Amino acid sequence: MTVTRFAPSPNGPLHLGHAFSAIVAHDLAREARGRFLLRIEDIDGPRSRPELADEFRRDLEWLGLEWEEVPAQSTRLTTYDAAARNLLDRGLLYPCTCTRADIEALKPRLGSQGAIYPGTCKGSVVDPGKPAALRLDIDRAMAESGHLFWEDALAGQQVADPRGGGDVVIVRKDAPASYHLAATLDDAADGVTLVTRGADLFDATHIHRLLQELLGLPVPLWYHHGLLTDESGQKLAKRRGSPSLADRRRSGENGQALADALRSGEFPAGITLANS
Known part of the structure; x- marks a missing residue:
């Protein structure tokens, strides 16, 4: 069975790049009649804000996604x-x-x-x-x-x-x-068979494959999708203040329509899809 996951960190709001990544993971699982998991990666010390996890759930629901939630990193x-x-x-x-x-x-x-x-x-x-x-x-x-x-x-x-x-x-x-350590262990514990994430983490997979071998963990398939970038060609990021999904949601925007647009490659003005 295909098992994918979306694993955000509650150190800032989700943006369109996160939405695209979640949709990719969700849809690949659905196409295979598999499972799509949500895992909160909340071990980033004082930067982790527990209240943001609830915002993430509302964002995913607003996008029309369905998921199973697994234990957060802080429990592991x-x-x-x-x-x-x-x-x-x-x-x-x-x-x-x-x-x-x-x-x-x-x-x-x-x-x-x-x-x-x-x-x-x-x-x-x-x-x-x-x-x-x-x-x-x-x-x-x-x-x-x-x-x-x-x-x-x-x-x-x-x-x-x-x-x-x-x-x-x-x-x-x-x-x-x-x-490197937490994500590798968590994906194994959660039974993830298809690790979906941005192309910017492609090289990190070499480390994760090594850790899997050293720790006797199962080896999944990976799917490194392209990144959404802004007008300057930089990937969307929390630290650069990319517009949040929560703000779009609260303004009354139709989340399911946004998700369908992202699926079809229709991005808001100034946003493009890059391969790395």
């Missing part, structure tokens, strides 16, 4: 801790006290997901009094896992190449898990 902390402990005990994680400013000062290489960590703390004794993240030792992890592959429904079979992202954070200083 012991699972994240156990997985991190597993990797740490196997020597695959190491502590890192570097701040973002520390890393940027080193003028690191840039990848699709941002600055690539240069490995400053690898093999070093870090100050136990400083907050530390836990990073994945990519070289050791790849040596343990061997050659890996994954499949994208649009782009076809891919050779997993997580080295391009460097030693990524697995446990954040300010949260019980990184997106």
Whole structure:
């Protein structure tokens, strides 16, 4: 059975990009007579606002979508801790006290997901009094896992190449898990068979495939859809103040008509669909 999911974080209102992503996941599940899940990713510390989860549900209902809700991330902390402990005990994680400013000062290489960590703390004794993240030792992890592959429904079979992202954070200083660890564990626990998300997360899938292998998790199919972009060519984002679905809903706009327009490729003025 095809199982998809929409997994928003309650750190800001949903916008048209979220609507498009939810509709893609919803419709792929419906076409296959499968299940469409809603999962609230609420472990982003003080940025997570519980009241926004109710707004998300109203937004999805307004768009005419139907879903099954699964437990929020905040209920799964012991699972994240156990997985991190597993990797740490196997020597695959190491502590890192570097701040973002520390890393940027080193003028690191840039990848699709941002600055690539240069490995400053690898093999070093870090100050136990400083907050530390836990990073994945990519070289050791790849040596343990061997050659890996994954499949994208649009782009076809891919050779997993997580080295391009460097030693990524697995446990954040300010949260019980990184997106990489939490989303990978959650999708496995929820039985997700088709992971739908924006093309901007395509490269992150190399890391997720590696984590699946290291933790003995099932391997789904992926579907990386195009992104809605604004007049400047930037993807719609909460931090740039993209107009919210809640504002459109409260103004009396017809949500189901909007959803049908997005399905047919009819976007509001200034909005276009890009592949990356």
